[in-house]
Amino acid sequence: MSAKRILIAEDEESIIASLEFLMRHAGFQTRVARDGETALASLADFSPHLVLLDVMLPGRSGFEVCERIRATPALRATRVLMLTARGATSDETRGRAAGADEYMTKPFSTQDLVTRVRALLGEAA
Numbered sequence: 001m002s003a004k005r006i007l008i009a010e011d012e013e014s015i016i017a018s019l020e021f022l023m024r025h026a027g028f029q030t031r032v033a034r035d036g037e038t039a040l041a042s043l044a045d046f047s048p049h050l051v052l053l054d055v056m057l058p059g060r061s062g063f064e065v066c067e068r069i070r071a072t073p074a075l076r077a078t079r080v081l082m083l084t085a086r087g088a089t090s091d092e093t094r095g096r097a098a099g100a101d102e103y104m105t106k107p108f109s110t111q112d113l114v115t116r117v118r119a120l121l122g123e124a125a
Contacts, residue, residue, distance in 0.1 A: 003027055003028055004028050004029070005030075005031070005046060005047065006023050006030050006048055006050050007039065007043070007051045008020060009033045009036070009038075009039035009042075009051055009052065009057060010033075011034045011056075011057055018110075022110050022113065026114050026117070034058070035057055035058040035059040035060070036058065037060060038059075039057065039065050040060065043068075049121055050080070050081065051069065051079070052081050053065060053066060053081065053083065053100070054084065055083070056084065062098075063095065066080050066082065066095070069099065079101045080102075081102040081104065081120060082095040082098075082102070082103045083105075085105070101120055102116050
């Protein structure tokens with residue numbers, strides 16, 4: 001069975017490096033998008049099983065990207081885990097309203113992130 005694909009939509013280089021290492025180490029295939037438009041383009045040609053989606057992206061916000069994912073029938077099965085430094089309840093409510101499956105605030109535990117990713121993808125921890 002081939003590795004599940006994860007799109008990392010994040011613009012902060014240190015977080016990109018950490019997420020890429022973590023997801024690859026956990027056995028996933030990754031691709032990085034550093035802005036909202038690139039994330040949307042990558043959805044079509046990379047067909048990720050899951051998107052690690054930063055809320056604050058240049059161009060289009062993570063909320064907009066998530067709404068587009070949910071509005072596209074071919075992407076309905078794509079899981080979305082939103083990541084943000086903004087921990088306000090209103091932000092989480094907005095993320096879930098946009099269609100996010102999970103919502104995590106930075107900084108987060110790397111083990112917790114891997115556990116949540118595996119759960120969203122229906123894999124055992």
